[in-house]
Amino acid sequence: MRYTPIVDSLVRLGCALLSFTLLCCSNQTTPHPAGLLVPGPSSVEAYAHVDAGIRAFGSNANPVLPGYNADPQVALFDDTFYIYPTTDGFANWASTSFSVFSSTNLVNWTNRGVILDLPKELTWATNRAWAPGIALKGGVYYLYFAAAQAIGVATSASPTGPFKDALGHPLISAWSYGVQTIDPYPFIDDDGMAYLYFGSGGARVVRLSGDMISLAGTPRDITPTGYNEGSVMLKRGGTYYFFWSENDTRSAKYQVAYGRAQSPLGPFDRIGVILEENPALGILATGHNSILALPGRDEYYMVYHRFAIPGGDGYHREVCVDRMYFNSDGTIVPVRPTLQGLRAGVSPSPFELPVGAATTK
Ligand code: FUB
Numbered sequence: 001m002r003y004t005p006i007v008d009s010l011v012r013l014g015c016a017l018l019s020f021t022l023l024c025c026s027n028q029t030t031p032h033p034a035g036l037l038v039p040g041p042s043s044v045e046a047y048a049h050v051d052a053g054i055r056a057f058g059s060n061a062n063p064v065l066p067g068y069n070a071d072p073q074v075a076l077f078d079d080t081f082y083i084y085p086t087t088d089g090f091a092n093w094a095s096t097s098f099s100v101f102s103s104t105n106l107v108n109w110t111n112r113g114v115i116l117d118l119p120k121e122l123t124w125a126t127n128r129a130w131a132p133g134i135a136l137k138g139g140v141y142y143l144y145f146a147a148a149q150a151i152g153v154a155t156s157a158s159p160t161g162p163f164k165d166a167l168g169h170p171l172i173s174a175w176s177y178g179v180q181t182i183d184p185y186p187f188i189d190d191d192g193m194a195y196l197y198f199g200s201g202g203a204r205v206v207r208l209s210g211d212m213i214s215l216a217g218t219p220r221d222i223t224p225t226g227y228n229e230g231s232v233m234l235k236r237g238g239t240y241y242f243f244w245s246e247n248d249t250r251s252a253k254y255q256v257a258y259g260r261a262q263s264p265l266g267p268f269d270r271i272g273v274i275l276e277e278n279p280a281l282g283i284l285a286t287g288h289n290s291i292l293a294l295p296g297r298d299e300y301y302m303v304y305h306r307f308a309i310p311g312g313d314g315y316h317r318e319v320c321v322d323r324m325y326f327n328s329d330g331t332i333v334p335v336r337p338t339l340q341g342l343r344a345g346v347s348p349s350p351f352e353l354p355v356g357a358a359t360t361k
Pocket of ligand 1: 229
């Protein structure tokens, strides 16, 4: 169809108004007197309206990654966002390699390829490549991962690899310290001290040595009530927030809960669930999260997996991103898992405004 310049202008104006309306409804927030952002009033109704509109236009941003992926570890390195997931879609989670995805706006993601191929790189495991975690120290990227239910560590000079096995054997051998030794999550505190959280069936934390590839002690039991797996640590202000997943990853009731403490070693009493299924929207098994905290901004994003839509299950999962807000008392507003995801790109820079609606999917 051919447009005249006037019709073309009217069409552009209409599109701009529609984008503006969707953006206003979706990202409705109210500045809190303390400078924190809290969700705007009646956001549930506003979101429901936007859900319908977005679905009608077929512009869902969730899932953010193509294909089946799970256990996403999000990171920001040098103005680029990365997600390190488990490659999903295999019976009994039999995947053999890890890939990484990158983005400059949290909405559009590019597969950067395989970063660690177990049969090629490891001498001690060939499959069950699960739930990687990433840390950067002294210009070296450390990839902690589960392989054959032991925890390994690999290093690279680049966030996109290739990663090389740092030890030639597991960092933590299979089924030790009373837990299934999977789901490693590295955390470097402001004082430079590094910790590794891990475990399914129980939560453990241990300090890492300065070299990042050896343990500086014996793992400590920090299992909170309801814990199953998927440990995550976030520091906000002086408070340590510990997140974990509850129930079995093959259950629609797989969900994320959290607790907080004044030490990275806990104790972390369970405060409550902050991410769970929404069967009315067909969103099930929302769990194994990580959190993106934008530097210099009190702005947070929940990155998690759910059963793929349509037809997913515990072996066919997909990765999503939704906004996460804190209350003024430091508790967390339950995250609303959405079909539409983020509708505006997010700038990684603390000095720039978020990328405009033009990057909306
Ligand atoms: O992806 C394999 C396993 O499923 C992970 O290690 C668990 O956290 C669960 O998500």
